[in-house]
Amino acid sequence: MEASADVSSADFWCQKQDWVRQLRLQFSRRPEFPETHAIIDNDGVLNQEYFQPPKDAQPLAERKWGDEEKSKLLEGIEKYGIGCFREISESLLPEWSGNDLRMKSIRVMGRQNLQLYKGWRGDAAAVLREYERNKEIGLRLGAWKGGALVYDDDGHVLKAIEASNAASPP
16 A cells, blocks of 8 residues: 655655756756757746846736627628627727627627627627527526537537527528
């Protein structure tokens, strides 16, 4: 039977730190990449100075998502359609990337997978109807997670979406 390590002993932690330093030297400090020598010193210790922001670095302006940004996103969905997040970013919300807007659209539409909406255009009222429809399906099937309808492994959510779309297309 193997004896368990005494994690409360100082010797255990010294050995562990030595092991970590050796791994860093073996796998992270590479002769073919001289820049790795600035990250890890000859003893395998991380150079904390390397990870500090440059002295002349300016903090990024804090972005806030509010009603004005949401209105512009809705305007972009109406004008360009779901999936055209780069265009929405460039024309209406340049401080937000296309991926940022895709994530925001998930919340606005209430559906994690926007693929079935690709190219769909709708005004604010139509977006709200889709949100409510997705929320109803999600709550009914236990698939409403974090403010969005998510798919299930059994395909019940997709069948419910298809039935809802057949009865009343988006």
